[in-house]
Amino acid sequence: MTTFHAVVWLDHSEAHVLMFDREHVEAQRIKSRSHHKHQGKTADDVAFYATIAEALAGTREVLLTGPGLARTNFRDWCNSHQKAVAGVIVDSIAADHPTDAQLVALARQYFKKFDNLAADPSVA
Numbered sequence: 381m382t383t384f385h386a387v388v389w390l391d392h393s394e395a396h397v398l399m400f401d402r403e404h405v406e407a408q409r410i411k412s413r414s415h416h417k418h419q420g421k422t423a424d425d426v427a428f429y430a431t432i433a434e435a436l437a438g439t440r441e442v443l444l445t446g447p448g449l450a451r452t453n454f455r456d457w458c459n460s461h462q463k464a465v466a467g468v469i470v471d472s473i474a475a476d477h478p479t480d481a482q483l484v485a486l487a488r489q490y491f492k493k494f495d496n497l498a499a500d501p502s503v504a
Contacts, residue, residue, distance in 0.1 A: 386439040387487035388432065389475060390446045390454060395428070397435045398484055407480050408435050429454055433462040442468050443487050445475035 386399040395410040412428040432454065436442055442465070444451040451472045458466035471490070478486065 384440050385443075385487060385491050386436055386441070387443045387445060387483050387490075388436070388454075389478065389483055390432065390444070390450045391448060392450050395432050396480060396483065397432060398480055398487070399436075399439055400484055400487070405480075405484055410435065425453075426457070429457045430461075433458060433465045436465050436468070440468055441470050441491065443490055444469060444472040445478075445483065445486070447474065447476055 384401060386397060388398070389396040393412050395412075397408045397410065399406045410428065410431050413424045444455060455466065455469055455472060458469065473490075475483070475486065
């Protein structure tokens with residue numbers, strides 16, 4: 381499913397990738413194989429980030445959410461290895477452990493405000 385918006389909730393052990401349009405939501409869970417939660421980048425982390433980036437292919441705006449540093453680590457990895465994905469990440473906000481429905485609601489509200497600001501030529 382290629383959509384305009386996506387929200388990704390991630391921590392160091394899993395990611396929830398939710399792509400959506402006005403009527404549809406497609407959810408994908410990606411598990412990390414790393415057992416080293418806070419010990420720098422491992423080959424498993426690279427595979428985890430690459431799988432998340434692959435799931436986001438074709439999406440035009442991505443909101444990252446989640447606790448801790450996983451969002452920052454993923455964004456930094458994308459800046460170095462997946463420039464196309466890095467270019468569509470519009471923001472990164474902290475979120476504890478919401479349900480997928482709560483994530484989509486949060487993202488819809490965020491993107492509505494984001495889209496309204498982007499469409500307003502007086503906002504610069």
